[in-house]
Amino acid sequence: MRLWIGLYLPQLPLEVFSPRWCNSSSNGGGADGADADNAAAGDPGIVVLEQERVMALSKAAHIEGVLPGMRRGGVLMLMPDARIVQRSHEREAEALQAVAMAMLQYTPQVALAEEATLLLDIGASLRLFGGIRQLCAQVRANLRTLGFTGCIACAPTARGAWLLARRNAGRAVKMDSLVRRLNRLPVSLLPPARPFAAWFDGLGCRRLDELQRLPRPGLQRRCGRALLDMLDAAYGHSPELLQWIEPPERFQARLELFDRLEHADLLLAGAHHLVLQMTGWLCARQLAVERILLLLEHERGRVACPPTAVEVALAEPTWRDEHLMRLLRERLGKLELVAPVIGIRLEAQQLQAMAPPTDSLFPDPGGSEEDRMRMIELLVARLGPENVLQALPHADYRPEIANAWVPVHQKVSAAVRAAQMPPDVQSLPRPSWLLAKPLALLMRDHRPFYGSPLRVASNPERIEAGWWSQTQTRDYFIAEGKDHALYWIYRERINGSGEDAAPRWFLHGLFG
Incomplete structure (x- = not known):
């Protein structure tokens, strides 16, 4: 119809x-x-x-x-x-063009x-x-x-x-x-x-x-x-030829404010004005955005200062304005302006093709992957990118090398993300919390001590890895304290004899 x-x-x-x-x-x-x-x-x-x-x-x-x-x-x-x-x-023409750009989200x-x-x-x-x-x-x-x-x-x-x-x-x-x-x-x-x-x-x-x-x-x-x-x-008796609006190759929109604003949270409605235009542009171009840049322009003349940049990086590309506005609300709510704002400009910096909808008949329990990504992006906006991290696995037997933590917005290739240890190692127990640096343990009555004497409760797991001067030779055990807490400890294997050959014990992780 x-x-x-x-x-x-x-x-x-x-x-x-x-x-x-x-x-x-x-x-x-x-x-x-x-x-x-x-x-x-x-x-x-x-x-x-x-x-x-x-x-x-x-x-x-x-x-x-x-x-x-x-x-x-x-x-x-x-x-x-x-x-x-x-x-x-x-x-007037600019305003009408802005409305037309926003309407592209409903039809091209x-x-x-x-x-x-x-x-x-x-x-x-x-x-x-x-x-x-x-x-x-x-x-x-x-x-x-x-x-x-x-x-x-x-x-x-x-x-x-x-x-x-x-x-x-x-x-x-x-x-x-x-x-x-x-x-x-x-x-x-x-x-x-x-x-x-x-x-x-x-x-x-x-x-x-x-x-x-x-x-x-x-x-x-x-x-x-x-x-x-x-x-x-x-009356529908003859056809009518119309010229469709063509979206530009690159999105960049600006809004001049009618007054100088000194509080960043007051800019949210103006930012929504620009985000709606970008949403229509993304839908018309069949693209999704991964990174946007909101520039807050300040006074000109002798008291001029460079624009304040508010950059929002998304863990998962999107073309919807609701999620972008939630992230901008968090960022603008914590921003302190160095000078009053007289204009704002929005740029779509990192783009990719719009992903097709999921082909699964039933939704995944606990929410979709998109829902989880939105939650992570909201945490990044609230806590900062340095406080929300993701695992970066490495194919190495040494526990402290086998994984690193990087900001969640950093791209990790599929090959690196799929890095796994051999099946025989994957079946071995691993603690829920791994210490950033192994902690040397005291010895009391020839037993490692951490709050209480630790009792070894498993067979040893030997790990030998590393090159040249970084070689590590360890025997790992699961130990139990008097409070029945389980610890992951290891003993260094030292070749030689005498006092220097006495074994040293270290705490490396804690089981949940």
């Missing part, structure tokens, strides 16, 4: 309302958004001018009497302290349409995301995270979804439902019909169903072919 989502974002610059990542207030995607009311709370008034006339304003400015279309002088007369900004089409077919509207072909994604209601809810949640509110509509045709989104007319999954909704829409919603609005009004043609009943040859001679093509595309 072919189904489209139309996502309409009113063309307002980012400067209109205070963004979420600067304070606790929210910014609406349009001046009529519910979040816009909260954004203006406590603000002296924000007014956006285009050609010296008001084209958007906050609620505080509206309360003071500022109206759309008012000139700058009238605004300053009513609100001398108003914050006046100029509309920036470049910033995302197109930019007229008047700040995105079209998403989500027919093949419905089952993956749990149906149209769940998918629209996720899209709306992503919009709020990015700092916008928008109008979301669904339709079996791309142009139909565009029209429903522009009018905020809801969802129409089937074609007959779409036709009923389109018939009630005004003719002025079609861009090619707007220059002829007075002519249509004189004919009494105000809705699309009335436009459909007009003679097509005369309508084409008067208004041109573009109007009929758009109308036929909306």
Whole structure:
């Protein structure tokens, strides 16, 4: 089934309302958004001018009497302290591109349409995301995270979804439902019909169903072919060609903050704004990220200092934003800023092909490997990479050489990880805790002593290994103390005679 989502974002610059990542207030995607009311709370008034006339304003400015279309002088007369900004089409395009990049996580077919509207072909994604209601809810949640509110509509045709989104007319999954909704829409919603609005009004043609009943040859001679093509595309009578958004070869996104922030934890919402874009880019490129770099940009000029780098290394590649945000929350929560932050930049540094889903029918007990890797990454973010280690085995008979501990994010090849001792050695008992350095034991009544006299409780295991001056010759035993604790001790084998030939005992491990 072919189904489209139309996502309409009113063309307002980012400067209109205070963004979420600067304070606790929210910014609406349009001046009529519910979040816009909260954004203006406590603000002296924000007014956006285009050609010296008001084209958007906050609620505080509206309360003071500022109206759309008012000139700058009238605004300053009513609100001398108003914050006046100029509309920036470049910033609007950047914001729309950021939303489009985030939407790539739901479908690779995302197109930019007229008047700040995105079209998403989500027919093949419905089952993956749990149906149209769940998918629209996720899209709306992503919009709020990015700092916008928008109008979301669904339709079996791309142009139909565009029209429903522009009018905020809801969802129409089937074609007959779409036709009923389109018939009630005004003719002025079609861009090619707007220059002829007075002519249509004189004919009494105000809705699309009335436009459909007009003679097509005369309508084409008067208004041109573009109007009929758009109308036929909306009703599904003709196909429509769209140009899909192409993700760049390399991901790098930047967000300029609206205020200087002095606490790192306040940057989390802005970081989420960038991570959502990266998530869409990763899904579109079928990649997973292993290492990301978040750069916190500080003041410029005479007091300039280099950006603060926050690097997050993952034990297992991922392309989901939830896990990345958990790690960034831990890192930013412990970070002390050297200077206020005015902008943040995110880079995907280490990538690999996205792994296919598991082919097992039943999940592994105790969680999947991905769950365990996420837990390890969370520990690294909290405790630091030097405090979370992994085993690095070596094919050596000496216990202190047979294994080393390295940071968990260090890559260990499969050949090294598979290094094992011969089967006869694997069957021998080994202690749960091995001392970093063997501890020399005292001798009392010709018996090794560690808190109490130790009684040998096993046959000896002889280990001879090493080269040249590093040769080790030892006899290992399991010993038991008076508290019934078990210890792994060894006796050095020394060739010779006399006092220097007396055996020396060492404690090397403890059994659990």
